[in-house]
Amino acid sequence: VPRAELEAVARAVLPKFMADDVDPAAWAAFGACEGRRVVVTRMPRVMVEWFAREHLGAHDVVGCDLEYSRLRRCTGFLKGGGDEAVTDRVRVLFRDGDRPDLGLGRSEMARSFLPFCKEQLQPPLSVDDDDDDVARRPKCPPFRPVIFHDGRLVRRPTALMSIAILLWIPLGVLLAVVRITLGLVLPIQALPYVAPFVGGAVITRGRPPAPTTGINGSPTGVLFVCTHRTLMDPVALAFVLGRRVAAVTYSLSRLSEILSPIPTVRLTRDRDTDAARMRAELARGDVAVCPEGTTCREPFLLRFSALFAELSDRIVPVATNYRVGLFHPTTARGWKAMDPIFFFMNPRPVYEVTFLNQLPAEATCAAGRSPVDVANYVQRILAATLGFECTTFTRKDKYRVLAGNDGIVxxxxxxxxxxxxxxxxxxxxxxxxxxxxxxxxxx
Known part of the structure; x- marks a missing residue:
């Protein structure tokens, strides 16, 4: 395995699983330390260092190192992982006879660095009675939460779970082929009646807007502003509406466009060109747009692009969310053509579509509000509906963390x-x- 690939996995995949293992009581003690904070691990240091520094606020990470060949590929051998070697490296960090004030670790670390610390704490950890609120804090706060992460597996790949996933993959592929074929062959109005027989469900809340016509009888499009959870957001919307809805896309793979049961409009990231394409599509009918510009798996909404607010005053916010059991249907570093396949490989994928009321005239640009104000308002009401948190992160921020680039196709x-x-x-x-x-x- 190339060294760069290991570093990318440690940055994009592992932090999510590590954050789930953080003990609130241990974090209360570790985070309260005002001096130098050191994380000691039996895992290879390259796999832990990003999470420890970025999310735990550690100053140093002590652990074994992986050996690499001349071609910078991992050989699988470890070096420097003994208890004595770990203790020596901790001593080097605390020179002049100084010792760490507090050591946190399990019993198996008792012969490693713990004897070197002035005070030792081992699980199960407890906090003072006055700190009950600290013990009940969520897993991620107050350390930096994991907002962006990659990888296809939803569950931790333990031995039993890995065997279960391997046994499910052949059946999952067959099930995905059947589901995708039915979606392409059957009319969209018939899909709600077929979906229960092949697993999965779409939960609808709110009142979908009815099709409208203009003065001369020509259709006038509704601009549906959706949260972006997966590439299936516009498909689920069209599934619920039972009519044609064009999806605005940017980095959708060509294969996904071919498999899509609804029309897609590819954007260019040129503001004038994209605005013209979206206006032309609105003249033909309904359009679904995801202003975040990219997906986010965690309960956060990225910053909304304000372009949609300039195109129409008939804006209907739609809060979309999904639940899957085995595979994530999104990726930043992997093959995007596999996104719909992984979604339909899940035993029972569930989509939730919540329609909000159409924005009143005074909340649109027609009343003199700026496009940015309209976009921020829509972001806030969608976040409140889903119980999510608004952020100012963008597509560029996500791809810099997960893929090391700006996400420009x-x-x-x-x-x-x-x-x-x-x-x-x-x-x-x-x-x-x-x-x-x-x-x-x-x-």
Missing amino acids: GAKPAATAAAAATKPGWQRRVKEVLGFLRFTKID
């Missing part, structure tokens, strides 16, 4: 583009095919 340096042009024809063709599945060209 097709963007690459000129030197890289020139080098790609000199490759043999068969290599360029393979890259094009892989890019078709992934959604962008691969350097």
Whole structure:
């Protein structure tokens, strides 16, 4: 495994599972330390360091190291993982005879660094009676919560869970093929009657708006502003409405566009061009837009783009959410063409669609409000409906954490583009095919 791949997994996948294991009482003691905070682990340091520094506020991480070959690939061997080696490294951090004031660890660490500490605490940890509120705090706060994470597995891959997932995959693939085929073959009005027989459910709340017509009888489109949980948000919306709804997309893979049972409108990230395309689509009928620009798995809403507020005054906010048991249907680093397949591979995927009232005229740009104010207002009411928290994070912030780039499709340096042009024809063709599945060209 390349070293860069291990570092990416430690940054994008592992923090979510580690955050779920944080003991509130242990964090109350660790977070209260005002001096130097050190995390000692038996895991390879590269797998823990990002989480410890970014989410626990640790200054140093002590653990074993992985060995790498000359090609910077992991060999699987560890070095420097003995108790004496760990204690020596902790001593180096606390020079001049100084010792850590407090040591937190399990009983198996009693021969490691704990004897070096002035005070030792082992689980089960307890707090003072006056600190009961601290003990009942949520898992993530007050340390930085894990907002962005990647990876396909919803559950921790323990031994039993890994076996169960491996046994389910063949049946899940077959089930996904059946579900996708039915969605493409049957009319959208018939899908609500078929869905219960193939597993899954769509829960609807609120009153969906009825189709409207203009003065001359031509359809006038409703702009549905949805939260962005998965690529299935517009599909679930059309499923509930039982009529044509065009979905505005940006980084949707070509394969997902082919499999989509509803029309899609690909954006370019050019404001004028995108506005013209969305206005043209609104003239034909209803349009679903996700102003966050990318998905977020956790109960947070990213910053809303204000472009939608400039296009129409007939805005209907729609709060969408989903529940799956085995596989996440979103990814930042993986193959986006697999998103719908992983969604339908879950034993019983559930979607929740909540319709809010259409924005009153005084809450739109027609009343003189700025597009940013309208976008922020819609974000707040959708977050309140779902019980989520509003943030100012953007697509760029997410992709910088998970993928190490800005999330711009097709963007690459000129030197890289020139080098790609000199490759043999068969290599360029393979890259094009892989890019078709992934959604962008691969350097």
